[in-house]
Each structure stands twice: as C-alpha cells, then as structure tokens.
Amino acid sequence: MGTDNTENLSSRPLVEHLRFRVKILKSLLENSKLLESPHGKGITREFFIKEFLEDHLPQVIKIGRGEIIESTNKSKTGDIDIVLYFSSMPKLTIGDSTLFLAESVAATIEVKTSLAGDHLKEAIDKCSAVLKIEREQVTNRTGFVISKEHFDRFFKRVRTYIFAYESGDLNTLSGKLNSTEAPDFICSLSQGCVIKKK
Secondary structure: HHHHHHHHHHHHHHHHHHHHHHHHHHHHHHHHHOOOOHHHHHHHHHHHHHHHHHHOOOOOOEEEEEEOOOOOOOOOOOOOOEEEEEEEEEEEEOOOOOEEEHHHEEEEEEEEOOOOOOOHHHHHHHHHHOOOOOOOOOOOOOOOOHHHHHHHHHHOOOOOEEEEEEEEOHHHHHHHOOOOOOOEEEEEEEEEEEEEOO
C-alpha cells in the first residue's frame, strides 16, 4: 500500500505539469483563431508545439524544419513540419531551407489543426515518405558498432509522429496505425494518444 502511494506521489508533479501545459496549448489554439490567413494559422500553431518541445527536450536534441535525405541522396522526404535532430550532427543549410541527413534525425512530427477530412491522410503520407528513408549503419566515436539486429530494430528508420489539436475518437485513429507505413504515434490534444502496435 505504501509503495503505491509513493509511486503516485512521484508521478504527480509531471502529470499536473502536463495537464497545465495542455490547458495552455488549448488557449493558444483559441487565440490563434484571430488570424485570417490559413498559412499564418498553421505556422503559428507549429510554433506553439516547437516552443513546448524546447521547454521539455534535452539540449542534445534540436528542433528544425526541412527535408530529410539519405546519405546516398537516393531519397528525400519533402518538407517536414518538425524535425528533431542531434545537435552533434551536421545539417545542410541552403538559404532559408535545411537538409537533414537521415543519420542525424531522431524523429519527425507532423502538426495538424484537425485530422478531419484529408488532413489525416496528408499527415500519414508525410510519415510514409520519412519511413522510406534508410539510414547507414555507422561506427560511433569510440569505435563501437552495434549489432545488425539491434540496428535494424531501433535505428534503421526514423521515428514518425503526428500531433493534432483536434480529432475524431481514438478508435478511429487507432485503426489508421495498422499499416507498416503508418506513424509510430498520434497525439490529439482533444482526445488523447494512440501508439502503433509493433
């Protein structure tokens, strides 16, 4: 009994903090509705998520926007809303655009105001493009090489996520995660989250 109470107490600050931040995001969504331009609304709502991530991710992970490419340059993803990449890895800046090497990317996030209509399909198509990107198995600075089995399971592909401010019920979203080209995770601010079964 005492152990359960201890676990509940230890988790409470994080839960309360995230509940508070959800309220802030919902308020920011309402505030952004004052904007007329659909493009302006989209960029602003992406900014809210980037701001949230910057407040919570470790310094080793940086936040960008751009395209992901294979080191062989065979495949590109097209523009990705949010790219989470390792700060120690190089990126290619061309004017105000950025190319990220697949090996430098931790994960991607597609941000949508709503997943109604074609919006969910558009986000899943972006995730599918990312999942087609293949990484090269590289040796780290210490000369350590992970096994092929470990590499294929955890590092061969980039993790993909979708965030939406509003969506339908979770059962509908869960049904979209059955494909191998589906994202790893969908988070809906209005409904909750669903994770793809491995």
